[in-house]
Amino acid sequence: MIAKVIVDVPSRQTDRPFDYEVPSSMEEWIEVGSRVGVPFGSRVLQGFVTRLTDEADIDRRRLKPLSELLDPVPPLLPDLIELAKWLSEKYCCSWTTALQAMIPTALKGKAERLVGIQDDQAAVLALPPELAEWIGTSGKFVKLETLLSKYPEHARAVKAALRDGVLAERTSIRDRLAIRKVLTVFVPEDESAAREALAKLPARAAKQREVLGFMLEHGGPLPLQELIAATGSSAPSVRSLAEKGLLDLREVEQRRDPYADRAFERTEPLPLTEGQREVYARIARAIGAGEPQTMLLHGVTGSGKTEVYLQSIQYCLERGKQAIVLVPEISLTPQMVERFKGRFGDAVAVLHSRLSSGERYDEWRKIRDRQVQVAIGARSAIFAPFERIGLIIIDEEHESSYKQEESPKYHARDVAVRRAKQHGAAVVLGSATPSLETYAAASRPAPASEQSREPALLPMPDRVGGRPMPPVTVVDMREELKDGNRSMFSRLLHRSLAERLERGEQSVLLLNRRGYSTFVMCRSCGYTATCPHCDISLTYHQKSRALRCHYCGHAEQAPAACPSCQSEHIRYFGTGTQRVEEELAKLFPGIRVIRMDVDTTTEKNAHEKLLKQFGDRKADVLLGTQMVAKGLDFPYVTLVGVIAADTSLNLPDFRAAERTFQLLTQVAGRAGRHHLPGEVVVQTYAPEHYAIVTAKKHDYASFVAEELRHRGAMGYPPYCRLILVTMSHEQLPLLSTVSERFSAGLRELAEHEGVLLPLGSGFGRAMEVLGPVASPIARMKDRYRFQCVIKYRGNLDASALVRKALEPFADGPPQRQVQFSVDVDPQVIL
Ligand code: ADP
Ligand code: ZN
Ligand code: ZN
Numbered sequence: 001m002i003a004k005v006i007v008d009v010p011s012r013q014t015d016r017p018f019d020y021e022v023p024s025s026m027e028e029w030i031e032v033g034s035r036v037g038v039p040f041g042s043r044v045l046q047g048f049v050t051r052l053t054d055e056a057d058i059d060r061r062r063l064k065p066l067s068e069l070l071d072p073v074p075p076l077l078p079d080l081i082e083l084a085k086w087l088s089e090k091y092c093c094s095w096t097t098a099l100q101a102m103i104p105t106a107l108k109g110k111a112e113r114l115v116g117i118q119d120d121q122a123a124v125l126a127l128p129p130e131l132a133e134w135i136g137t138s139g140k141f142v143k144l145e146t147l148l149s150k151y152p153e154h155a156r157a158v159k160a161a162l163r164d165g166v167l168a169e170r171t172s173i174r175d176r177l178a179i180r181k182v183l184t185v186f187v188p189e190d191e192s193a194a195r196e197a198l199a200k201l202p203a204r205a206a207k208q209r210e211v212l213g214f215m216l217e218h219g220g221p222l223p224l225q226e227l228i229a230a231t232g233s234s235a236p237s238v239r240s241l242a243e244k245g246l247l248d249l250r251e252v253e254q255r256r257d258p259y260a261d262r263a264f265e266r267t268e269p270l271p272l273t274e275g276q277r278e279v280y281a282r283i284a285r286a287i288g289a290g291e292p293q294t295m296l297l298h299g300v301t302g303s304g305k306t307e308v309y310l311q312s313i314q315y316c317l318e319r320g321k322q323a324i325v326l327v328p329e330i331s332l333t334p335q336m337v338e339r340f341k342g343r344f345g346d347a348v349a350v351l352h353s354r355l356s357s358g359e360r361y362d363e364w365r366k367i368r369d370r371q372v373q374v375a376i377g378a379r380s381a382i383f384a385p386f387e388r389i390g391l392i393i394i395d396e397e398h399e400s401s402y403k404q405e406e407s408p409k410y411h412a413r414d415v416a417v418r419r420a421k422q423h424g425a426a427v428v429l430g431s432a433t434p435s436l437e438t439y440a441a442a443s444r445p446a447p448a449s450e451q452s453r454e455p456a457l458l459p460m461p462d463r464v465g466g467r468p469m470p471p472v473t474v475v476d477m478r479e480e481l482k483d484g485n486r487s488m489f490s491r492l493l494h495r496s497l498a499e500r501l502e503r504g505e506q507s508v509l510l511l512n513r514r515g516y517s518t519f520v521m522c523r524s525c526g527y528t529a530t531c532p533h534c535d536i537s538l539t540y541h542q543k544s545r546a547l548r549c550h551y552c553g554h555a556e557q558a559p560a561a562c563p564s565c566q567s568e569h570i571r572y573f574g575t576g577t578q579r580v581e582e583e584l585a586k587l588f589p590g591i592r593v594i595r596m597d598v599d600t601t602t603e604k605n606a607h608e609k610l611l612k613q614f615g616d617r618k619a620d621v622l623l624g625t626q627m628v629a630k631g632l633d634f635p636y637v638t639l640v641g642v643i644a645a646d647t648s649l650n651l652p653d654f655r656a657a658e659r660t661f662q663l664l665t666q667v668a669g670r671a672g673r674h675h676l677p678g679e680v681v682v683q684t685y686a687p688e689h690y691a692i693v694t695a696k697k698h699d700y701a702s703f704v705a706e707e708l709r710h711r712g713a714m715g716y717p718p719y720c721r722l723i724l725v726t727m728s729h730e731q732l733p734l735l736s737t738v739s740e741r742f743s744a745g746l747r748e749l750a751e752h753e754g755v756l757l758p759l760g761s762g763f764g765r766a767m768e769v770l771g772p773v774a775s776p777i778a779r780m781k782d783r784y785r786f787q788c789v790i791k792y793r794g795n796l797d798a799s800a801l802v803r804k805a806l807e808p809f810a811d812g813p814p815q816r817q818v819q820f821s822v823d824v825d826p827q828v829i830l
Helices: 078-090 095-100 120-126 129-135 144-150 152-163 192-200 203-218 224-231 235-243 274-289 305-318 334-347 357-368 379-383 412-423 436-443 477-482 491-503 576-587 606-615 656-668 690-696 700-714 732-753 798-809
Strands: 002-007 018-021 035-040 043-053 110-117 141-143 167-174 180-186 248-254 293-299 322-326 348-351 374-377 389-395 426-431 456-460 472-476 506-511 520-522 539-541 546-548 555-557 570-572 593-596 621-624 637-643 679-684 721-729 766-780 783-793 819-824
Touching (some): 002 035, 002 095, 018 035, 043 110, 043 167, 078 095, 078 798, 120 152, 129 144, 129 152, 141 144, 152 167, 180 224, 192 203, 224 235, 235 248, 274 293, 274 305, 274 389, 274 426, 293 436, 305 322, 305 334, 305 426, 322 412, 334 348, 334 374, 334 606, 374 379, 379 412, 436 700, 472 690, 491 506, 506 656, 576 593, 593 606, 637 656, 656 679, 656 700, 679 690, 690 700, 721 732, 721 798, 732 783, 798 819
Parallel strands (some): 293 426, 472 679, 506 621, 593 621, 637 679
Antiparallel strands (some): 002 018, 002 043, 110 141, 180 248, 721 819, 766 783
16 A cells, blocks of 8 residues: 655655555555645655555655654544645645644654663663663653753763664654643442442551542542542542552543633524525525535625524524634624634634644634534634535625735635535625625626636625614814814714713723834934834833834834934834823823723733623623724624724725725624614714715625725726735845846746636636735845736636746755745735
8 A cells, every 4th residue: 555645845846645564554544634744755744645546656666654643543634635735736836835824833853862772781781770770671761851851961871872883773753732632530330339348448547448439429430630639639539449459549531621711601593684584594505505605795784694694504504504604803702703602512612823832733623523513703713624514604705804914824714615615614704895706706796607606695784683783983083183072082972971980881992003013213313213124113012111113023222312313202102002091091090991902902801801791781881993893792882983094095906995995894783783773973184985975884895886986996806806926135236137037937938828817808718927026025134025816717727827926936055045935815916
């Protein structure tokens, strides 16, 4: 038997399966998706089996055997192996990089050196006695690292023994994290001996009597530590009972359950509203059909999308299939988790980045071991190793966090559609403000061919219970200034806040942080502090009084005088939210504010704690950045204020208007979700901008119509797709030459395919290659950066062309190599 193995070396030259011989002892166990250790050059590396066959691509005599099979149950499944291949092609990364993205960190094994005694006789002569004793007799292997740290004084003897062959060496792959095991006490199956013994134990064995009595009464099993605590006994008493065979003492695998200490109240399905029922029926039909299908659930905030998700999942589970629910990382609050755990209890695994890697590993294993049927999580939960997926839900599908920013730079939405195709599953994309790409695809008339199925559009235009959308008032801040109001609060927002305080209601204040970051400026000469390694401004951190670069981590002390003109009029602008908080305290003495931004949410669970406090009405105002806009549902919030709505409009990003509209709509949706009516105040310097005008009217359709006109005129998605290729090197002339060669090569390939055409030239396939030009951030970490933007439309495999154009740049001495980074469907072009 031959195994084709993708070995964990992420270089382009080694991006293909290698052949290994499967030792007969492994034949019964090995499967596609198994994790193995393989000899590779002089090392042992981890790899995944992609195929089992009896044909080798190389001479059989040169085949090496697999050195180990790492898990009894393969961590990956054949469909995931295939999906990884697809990822590597679409997103131009190596197969192994794609595979690594699918497994928990705990399984990213690393090689470890082991040593053992080769020949007992020789060892007695050659090794210091305590060393020989510790290692043990031949056949046993110990970690070299542990040996050396235990006996540092014998380092030379060990080295000599290895050289002379007294000690043998072996490499093995070790997981980064072990499964946690706990010593647990059991009552033996046949209790009679224990019962008899209990009656006969002498009085001086009081402790043993107590332990045995306790166990017989409660039945067990019980972790040893808990038994000791409950009975006031000690480990030796328990052990001596175990030695007599009266109790069993065994190691038991323990799962770290991040929600172990929380009880979730069971909730029953709500009777659906008419709008919900219609949508639910469509989804259920798709699940029942067992054919891949994508649907866009376009429901306004408060339309009850979550209840539709829950009942659709229920339907899916009843059909014996599994469901994956993706939510933006930031919405994985207890509120959201509660809704799913409350309905499905222990059938739910939760995966998000705030869990420790041990907790995440254990949640992941619940999926792999078929103990749960629902996985809810952020982006990477799309790789949950389920075997029969019936439904994939992506809530807030427009969120940019579904795009991974490092390799593999995948978008969870596209991966979901692909995975659904493999499983015959339904995909439900839910949002109040769908991305233009999704919406445009869903509202196109049904195509003639069944092949290119577009997502179906499922609208839910009304809020549950007929609650109105909150009225939005737009305040022109230029007028405020004209009237002599220099505060960051308009008179209306000030008055509205005061009213909420009087009535004991709550407010949410959003500071649009993008483009509002903190910086340092000299008022005398206009100097701004920039990073010495990157072409961007440094950010001021008030707590540590340091200036930091967000791209390379460079940090320096904030200067007291201007480095350029020595003036003392240098100003540090603290985070926007801090300034708002200070202003609030000044205007409303005694006001209780919870501030939620990157600074206050670094600690584990900080985010959840702050929200809980706010939910318990321990504060009047929840003030924050984008974080406060998402998914919160608090009944006493009746005012939402947006400070500086348009800071994100002026960014050099073709999605700027879309992001602004989405943000305003989302945050406005936080107000008046229950019995109390809500109100929204939006402060802006650009009240006439269509993103703000349409957000005020909750008018998604008009926004989209206007935005599509702009995108069409500028040649941006959804009218085409983009690939961004960024190249970097320390030497500018070399970078310039190489990037020119790359883009010329790509144009040539496109020409050859007959697709090198202006996008506006009609229908069908077309591709433009723009650049190379200097990137918007022209230097990062002392490397210059150039970029090419590829725009294309129609049914053409642009990724394949880019991969081919990259081939000539794969080798060469490393220091001369230009680094290429490919971003397919980029979210930002920086
Ligand atoms: P969305 O996610 O669309 O913004 P939610 O799912 O949060 O909306 O629902 C808004 C509110 O309506 C929630 O408090 C939810 O409990 C309630 N709700 C949803 N569906 C129903 C229903 N069928 N009957 C009564 N209340 C409902
Ligand atoms: Zn100055
Ligand atoms: Zn920097």
